[in-house]
Amino acid sequence: MNESPFREFWKSCYKNGNFMVGSIMILSVIFIAIFANQIAPYSYTDIHESDILTAPCAQYIFGTDDMGRDLFSRIVFGTRITLEVAIIGAGLQLIVGVLVGLLCGYYGGAADRALTFVADLTWCIPGMIMALAVVTIIGSGLIKAIIAISIVAWAAYARMVRAKTMSIKNMAFIETGRSFGESDWSLMFRYILPNIVPILIVTVSMQLPGTILSTTTLSFLGVGSQPPSPDWGLMVAEGINFVEQGPWMAIFPGLALVYVVLGFNIMGEGLRDLLDPRMKSQ
Amino acid sequence: MRDYIIKRLLIGILLLFSVSVLVFAMLFLMPGDPVTVMAGPLAKASELEGLRHQYGLDRPIVEQYITWLSKMFHGDFGISYKYRLPVWQLLQSAIPVSLYLTIITLIIEYIVAIPLGLLCAYKKDSLFDHITVNVTLVLTAVPSFWLGVLMILVFAVKLQWLPVSGFESWQNYVLPICTGFLGGIASTLRLVKSEAIDALHEKYVVTAYAKGLKKREVLYKHVLRTSLIVVTVNVFMSVPWLISGYIVIEKIFGIPGMGNLMVESIVKQDFNVIQGTIMIITALTVLCNILSDIVLGILDPRIRISVTGGDQ
Numbered sequence: 265m266n267e268s269p270f271r272e273f274w275k276s277c278y279k280n281g282n283f284m285v286g287s288i289m290i291l292s293v294i295f296i297a298i299f300a301n302q303i304a305p306y307s308y309t310d311i312h313e314s315d316i317l318t319a320p321c322a323q324y325i326f327g328t329d330d331m332g333r334d335l336f337s338r339i340v341f342g343t344r345i346t347l348e349v350a351i352i353g354a355g356l357q358l359i360v361g362v363l364v365g366l367l368c369g370y371y372g373g374a375a376d377r378a379l380t381f382v383a384d385l386t387w388c389i390p391g392m393i394m395a396l397a398v399v400t401i402i403g404s405g406l407i408k409a410i411i412a413i414s415i416v417a418w419a420a421y422a423r424m425v426r427a428k429t430m431s432i433k434n435m436a437f438i439e440t441g442r443s444f445g446e447s448d449w450s451l452m453f454r455y456i457l458p459n460i461v462p463i464l465i466v467t468v469s470m471q472l473p474g475t476i477l478s479t480t481t482l483s484f485l486g487v488g489s490q491p492p493s494p495d496w497g498l499m500v501a502e503g504i505n506f507v508e509q510g511p512w513m514a515i516f517p518g519l520a521l522v523y524v525v526l527g528f529n530i531m532g533e534g535l536r537d538l539l540d541p542r543m544k545s546q
Numbered sequence: 547m548r549d550y551i552i553k554r555l556l557i558g559i560l561l562l563f564s565v566s567v568l569v570f571a572m573l574f575l576m577p578g579d580p581v582t583v584m585a586g587p588l589a590k591a592s593e594l595e596g597l598r599h600q601y602g603l604d605r606p607i608v609e610q611y612i613t614w615l616s617k618m619f620h621g622d623f624g625i626s627y628k629y630r631l632p633v634w635q636l637l638q639s640a641i642p643v644s645l646y647l648t649i650i651t652l653i654i655e656y657i658v659a660i661p662l663g664l665l666c667a668y669k670k671d672s673l674f675d676h677i678t679v680n681v682t683l684v685l686t687a688v689p690s691f692w693l694g695v696l697m698i699l700v701f702a703v704k705l706q707w708l709p710v711s712g713f714e715s716w717q718n719y720v721l722p723i724c725t726g727f728l729g730g731i732a733s734t735l736r737l738v739k740s741e742a743i744d745a746l747h748e749k750y751v752v753t754a755y756a757k758g759l760k761k762r763e764v765l766y767k768h769v770l771r772t773s774l775i776v777v778t779v780n781v782f783m784s785v786p787w788l789i790s791g792y793i794v795i796e797k798i799f800g801i802p803g804m805g806n807l808m809v810e811s812i813v814k815q816d817f818n819v820i821q822g823t824i825m826i827i828t829a830l831t832v833l834c835n836i837l838s839d840i841v842l843g844i845l846d847p848r849i850r851i852s853v854t855g856g857d858q
Contacts, residue, residue: 385564388835389828390790393808397824400812401575477689481794484691485809500692504798507710511699518692525687533683 273538280538286531293524297343304337308494317510327512329502335512338494339520345495346476346524349410353475354468356414361421362464366452368422369429380426383419391416395478399487406479406495409488413478417471424467428460462539469532473525480521496521550843558836565828566618569821570611576817583817586627618825624818628811633822636807641826644796644803647719648788651726652781655734658727660777663738664770667746682732690729690791694798697721710799722799726792730784737780741773748772775845782838786831 277283296303306312312332320327326335364383368376386394391413398412432438433456441455480497482488489495491502496517503514576583581598589597598604602613617623623633666675701721702710708717745751746769754764793805800806804823811819 381564385561385568388561388832389565390787390831392790392793393824393827396793396808396812397569397572397820400815400817400820401572401577403577473687481689481691484689484794485797486813487809497689497691500695504695504698507695507699508703511703514692514695514699518689518695521689521692522684522687525689526684529683529687 276538280534282530283534283538286527286529286534289523289527290531293343293527294347296340297347300340300344304334304340306334306337308333308338308341309492310334310337317506317513319510320512326516327510329499329513330506330510333492335499335516338499339496339517342494342496342499342517342520343524345406345489345493346480346521348406349476349479350472350528352407353410353414353417353479354472356411357418357421357471357475358464358468360414360418362425362457362460364418365422365425366429366456369426370433370448370452370456372430376426379422383422386416386419391478392481395482396485396487399482404482404487404490406483406489406493409479409482410475412482413475416478417475420471421464421467424463425460428463429456432456432459466532466536466539469528469535473528473532476521476525476528547843551840554836554839554843558832561832561835562829565832566615566825567611569825569828570614572821572824573817584624586816588627623822623825626811626816626819628814628816628819633818636819637804637822637826640802640804640807640823643801644789644792644805645785647722647726647792647796647801647803648785650719651723651730651788652784654723654727655730656777656781659731659734659738660770660774663735664742664765664773666735666739667742667769668765670743678735682735685728685732688728690725691794691798693728694721694725694795697725698798718799718801722792722795722801725795725798726788729791729795730788734777734780734784738773738777741776742769745769745772775842778845779838779842782834782841785834786827789827789830 310333312328312334314332315324315328316332317330318324318328318332324334324336326339328334329338364379368379394416395409395412398415399408402408402411429452433451438451438455441451446455479488480495483493483495483497484501486501489498491498499517500514500521503510503512503517506513573580573583579594580603581594581601582589584601584603585594585597602610605613621634623637625631626633626636629636662678666678669675698710698721701708708720709715748768751764751768754768759767789804792803793809795801796803796805797809804827807819808823808827810816811823
């Protein structure tokens with residue numbers, strides 16, 4: 265009867281199939297990224313000149329590319345890039361989105377209207393177009409591609425945090441905090457923010473797959489990671505030219521990408537059911 | 547009704563204005579002198595001062611914006627330094643290609659998604675529903691650039707049923723459209739399904755059943771009709787999004803549409819073309835948004851009233 269809430273939560277996590285499957289998928293990716301040096305048989309830039317475009321075999325289990333680099337090793341090191349995208353992208357979007365959302369929701373007024381308009385504006389421009397416009401201005405590269413995608417994606421966080429803040433700030437415990445002399449800053453970050461954290465986690469898990477897919481798409485288009493980076497999007501782009509001679513070049517990096525995105529998607533569905541019962545999937 | 551349309555139009559004009567300011571500002575946000583950005587890297591240093599005057603870059607910025615905007619209304623988007631052609635001429639040949647692709651994809655998507663979504667909602671939690679939901683879940687995780695490559699690999703290289711790339715015959719459009727269709731079907735299906743589920747719980751559906759109407763009649767006459775409201779609106783809204791989604795697909799299959807033109811010009815730093823394509827696509831998006839809001843207002847009085855506050 266009297267189980268600690270933490271244990272109870274852990275139990276429901278354990279029972280939630282989606283969450284478990286998704287987390288295991290993501291944990292396996294994190295594991296591969298950490299131990300990439302041990303797992304990969306070669307470096308991702310090692311060139312085996314005699315083994316150009318070798319089909320998958322015992323020595324190169326995913327085959328080699330047009331320069332004779334081992335695809336398996338490149339995909340293993342590519343997990344690091346994907347996780348980098350996930351962490352930096354989510355971090356940037358969270359910081360900007362939460363700050364803007366909290367300030368707008370808490371203070372309201374003209375600044376709120378202006379920022380809501382900016383968020384609405386980013387809403388009605390197709391994300392890919394805006395990201396490409398930003399890349400045109402700031403130039404290409406992985407970090408710049410992540411920034412471009414985040415400039416598009418922060419609005420979703422801001423919108424959500426703003427709506428939540430507006431509904432929480434009128435609750436009695438905020439009034440109590442204020443009468444005890446808490447500052448606005450403390451009310452925002454110590455009173456309101458903790459109440460938004462669960463739904464924030466859900467939002468992150470739902471936004472991450474999109475962030476990863478868009479950033480790899482930019483790399484695929486040639487404005488993200490530059491060669492010889494083992495970015496999966498870039499690898500698929502390199503593979504297109506050799507679809508006939510070496511289809512494995514494009515197949516395996518794409519499969520890896522689908523695995524990671526699917527992992528985040530499934531984990532997100534599970535998290536949503538766990539943390540936010542009202543948003544339950546149909 | 548009139549108030550509602552005027553209100554939406556005003557918001558739309560404000561959005562269009564902001565978008566145009568942003569696109570105009572791109573020139574000054576770009577690294578380097580605006581003259582070199584506009585004239586391209588091939589322009590001679592000695593000509594730059596003359597060009598600065600010719601482009602009007604020595605005049606006040608508000609004046610520059612107004613000239614820029616009025617030129618754009620007359621179809622003058624400047625000259626592509628790479629093709630040595632007016633940008634408008636390039637756009638003129640690219641826009642129909644992209645629209646053709648997107649509209650065909652949309653039609654196929656809705657022909658498949660509407661009955662499937664309705665069925666999933668009606669037979670919720672059945673085996674059929676679970677399979678459809680899981681397949682669409684997987685499809686959302688598949689990037690369209692990889693899907694396109696797989697399509698080429700299977701149908702063009704291995705089976706040799708269809709050509710790899712090009713745009714001469716209808717066969718060239720089959721693979722790109724299939725890729726676009728598979729990429730977009732998941733969200734459309736989800737939308738139809740959730741709308742239909744909402745409709746199934748409405749009181750008038752229960753009433754229809756209670757009146758003794760047949761299941762089929764209830765589904766077609768009551769559920770389908772109401773869920774179609776949001777779905778129709780979504781059709782309008784998705785046109786520009788599809789164009790942007792087609793950027794990647796056009797690139798893979800070498801189709802000379804807006805997306806390909808845009809990516810090509812970004813890589814080549816052909817600024818006037820970039821500006822032109824971005825302006826056209828964003829303007830199209832805003833227009834479609836306004837249009838869908840108005841259609842939604844006509845179809846659903848509840849929305850109209852919530853915006854105008856009750857009068858007519």
